[in-house]
Amino acid sequence: MRTGHSTSTVLPGAHASPQALFLCGALLFPPFLMQQDLVVRGGLILVFLVVNVLAGKGVRLLQFAVVFGGIVLFNLVIRTGKVLAAPLGLQITEGALKSGLMKATAMVGLIVLSQFSIRRSLRLPGHIGGLIGRSLFYFEAIMNERRRIDRRDIIGSIDAILLSVRASGEPAVLPATDAPHPTQNARGLAALAVLVAFNWTVFALTLVHPRPFWGG
Amino acid sequence: MFLSAIEYMIPKPIPFLRVGIANLPVLISLDLLPVPLLLLVVLLKVIGQGLVGGTLFSYVFLFSVAGSFTSAFAMLLARRLFGARITLVGVGIVGALFGNTAQILLARVLIFGQGAWLIAPPFLAIGTVTAAALGTFAERFSARSAWLAEVRRSA
Numbered sequence: 001m002r003t004g005h006s007t008s009t010v011l012p013g014a015h016a017s018p019q020a021l022f023l024c025g026a027l028l029f030p031p032f033l034m035q036q037d038l039v040v041r042g043g044l045i046l047v048f049l050v051v052n053v054l055a056g057k058g059v060r061l062l063q064f065a066v067v068f069g070g071i072v073l074f075n076l077v078i079r080t081g082k083v084l085a086a087p088l089g090l091q092i093t094e095g096a097l098k099s100g101l102m103k104a105t106a107m108v109g110l111i112v113l114s115q116f117s118i119r120r121s122l123r124l125p126g127h128i129g130g131l132i133g134r135s136l137f138y139f140e141a142i143m144n145e146r147r148r149i150d151r152r153d154i155i156g157s158i159d160a161i162l163l164s165v166r167a168s169g170e171p172a173v174l175p176a177t178d179a180p181h182p183t184q185n186a187r188g189l190a191a192l193a194v195l196v197a198f199n200w201t202v203f204a205l206t207l208v209h210p211r212p213f214w215g216g
Numbered sequence: 217m218f219l220s221a222i223e224y225m226i227p228k229p230i231p232f233l234r235v236g237i238a239n240l241p242v243l244i245s246l247d248l249l250p251v252p253l254l255l256l257v258v259l260l261k262v263i264g265q266g267l268v269g270g271t272l273f274s275y276v277f278l279f280s281v282a283g284s285f286t287s288a289f290a291m292l293l294a295r296r297l298f299g300a301r302i303t304l305v306g307v308g309i310v311g312a313l314f315g316n317t318a319q320i321l322l323a324r325v326l327i328f329g330q331g332a333w334l335i336a337p338p339f340l341a342i343g344t345v346t347a348a349a350l351g352t353f354a355e356r357f358s359a360r361s362a363w364l365a366e367v368r369r370s371a
Binding site: 073 | 256259260263264266267268270271272273274275276277326327328329330331332334335353356357360361362363364366367
């Protein structure tokens with residue numbers, strides 16, 4: 001599932017720099033991870049999926065479903081608590097199901113959140129950030145040449161690509177870490193701020209008014 | 217990072233299950249770089265994978281950090297202990313066994329609970345096979361690569 005977005009519409013993630021999105025992700029993942037209300041956590045995953053789609057990022061629903069189902073299934077192996085059902089001889093116990101659902105939502109939710117907030121064009125500050133920027137420069141250069149890989153001579157063709165990238169040298173000026181993103185605007189940043197405020201508010205509300213595990 | 221991208225494109229049933237081809241640069245760098253620089257390569261690899269795959273804020277990143285650093289330390293130790301008596305195939309297998317064990321232990325805590333022991337045997341078996349294949353590739357690449365020879369000369 002992949003969608004585009006209108007440039008005249010302000011959407012979270014569509015009009016923000018990679019640095020702003022990184023900061024947004026850093027602020028979003030603590031309240032998500034600390035969220036103990038399963039229904040709310042599920043709702044937040046839906047929100048992250050929607051903002052991912054609106055930002056034009058691909059969403060692999062089938063992969064998420066397989067990951068989610070796999071984690072829940074493996075957790076059901078160890079039975080704890082009362083038996084809720086026993087389809088095909090597999091006893092589904094309450095404790096195991098709760099544990100599986102919490103771990104599966106954490107896994108899938110963090111992947112979706114991370115995909116929204118981490119962009120390949122992100123340049124981190126400092127010495128390590130500079131080295132990563134340089135590595136990404138080489139990565140892009142090599143990826144541009146990947147069609148030259150010959151299955152009959154994988155080592156030779158990879159070697160030729162590495163030699164040509166090495167011969168082309170480093171860029172005179174690596175992309176600046178603080179350069180403004182061409183499409184970033186105040187409304188784009190405000191949309192991210194609303195998203196962060198919404199998540200923290202929901203987290204605070206569930207702390208003040210905790211609900212039973214299964215909601216209701 | 218190029219190898220990380222290739223690895224990222226390979227469909228996986230579970231995101232942190234990796235075939236390990238991104239370890240190839242680390243394997244080749246073992247005899248080329250001093251320990252601090254080798255660990256820097258590992259750090260750049262895991263952060264680069266997190267950026268390219270967009271997984272920097274997820275458990276996948278934690279698995280990558282745990283697996284990559286444990287594997288790198290194990291490979292270094294194997295090289296120090298056995299020197300030239302161990303090939304890159306052996307070094308790769310040692311790295312994969314330790315790296316995958318670290319990931320299984322992490323999966324036990326974070327994701328699967330006791331169910332992690334069920335995936336351990338196939339995970340370790342697949343890791344060993346791919347590490348052997350990767351080690352063979354690394355041996356051949358080290359012997360044939362003009363690029364690597366050039367890097368060695370300038371090092």
